[in-house]
Amino acid sequence: MQKDLTEPKQPDIEELTNNEALKNRPIRSFVLRQGRLTTGQQRALEQVMPIFGVPYQPELLDLATVFGRTESKKILEIGFGMGESTAYIASLLPEQDFLGVEVHTPGVGSLLKQIDEQQLKNLRIIQHDAVEVLNHMIADASLDGVHIFFPDPWHKKRHHKRRLIQAGFVKLLCSKLKAGAYLHVATDWQEYAEWVLDVLKAEPQLENTAADYAPKPAYRPLTKFENRGIKLGHGVWDIVFLRV
Ligand SMILES: C[S@@+](CC[C@H](N)C(=O)[O-])C[C@H]1O[C@@H](n2cnc3c(N)ncnc32)[C@H](O)[C@@H]1O
Incomplete structure (x- = not known):
């Protein structure tokens, strides 16, 4: 979940180190x-997951088959x-x-419940x-x-080594993006924004769409x-790069 902007919380490290899996x-x-789980989430997991969930398995997914159409952006x-x-x-797109x-x-x-309530047809979920x-299910050059x-x-x-955005992970993402496809990261933590910008700039397969931070793309809603953070004077940084 998005962190409380006023009091950043660290995950419980005991919990981390004790979890073998x-x-x-x-x-x-x-x-x-x-x-x-709320009752609604539980119900959605039972009834909607079998329809809109894609089970994790270490086999390449054919996204056209998953969504039942080829020409749409993925x-x-x-x-x-x-x-x-x-x-x-x-729902917007x-x-x-x-x-x-x-x-x-x-x-x-929660997302399954929204899929059901809003009758969204263009959304699938993998819980993994x-x-x-990315390593096992997403084909190379398949994402827009x-x-x-x-x-x-x-x-x-x-x-910091637990941060998702790292050079190796970004290389993995690049291998899955089509030429011209975009990578959009948003963060409300300035030091992480600087870190993300540095990692993406250092990747030769990516080029920035802006001089540094991008204007918020219209499709991303304000949560x-x-x-609340903006009212408290906190910033949000959008970073949008293209795969060359
Ligand atoms: C701070 S929350 C932000 C959630 C949401 N994007 C938002 O804007 O409110 C980060 C989310 O990323 C998920 N996450 C972190 N690492 C992940 C991974 N390797 N695979 C899947 N989900 C991951 C966490 O479970 C958490 O829900």
Whole structure:
């Protein structure tokens, strides 16, 4: 979920180090928290997931088959949280298809519920580590865009290695983007914004669409957290690069 802008919270490191299943990931960008499910999320997980969920399996996905159409743009969103922006963008752009990847079960339930309520046809969900999904399920040069909105900033210096945006991960993303496709990252943490800008600038397969930070693309909605942050005088940085 998007962090409280006034009080950045660090994930519980005890929880991290004690979780055997999470130890071998190349980037430990997330902590699996229990999180309570609402009745609506639970129901959506049971009834909507079988229709709009794509089970993780280490086999290439044919996105045209998944969405039932070939000509539409295919956009991947990594870490959609509770999915408010994802559902908004999918309803705004029905001619494009959106594949959302998230590990957090209440978030997955929440987006499934919105898919059902808003009758969204152009959205599918994979509940799994996005690094593994990219490595095993996404074909090279198959994506028209990638959204990464408010990735966990991992504020403390000793946790920076857990940041999702790292040189190796960006190379992996580049291999999945078509020529001319975009990578859009947004963050409300200035030091992470500078880090992301530096990592993306250093990748020769990417070119910036702006001198440094980009204007907020019209499709990305202002979330309530972001609005609250802006009222408190905090900034938000959008970073949009193109695959050359
Ligand atoms: C700070 S939240 C932001 C959520 C949402 N994008 C928003 O703007 O509110 C970051 C999300 O990324 C998810 N996440 C982090 N690393 C991930 C990974 N490797 N694969 C899938 N999801 C991941 C977390 O579970 C969390 O929900």
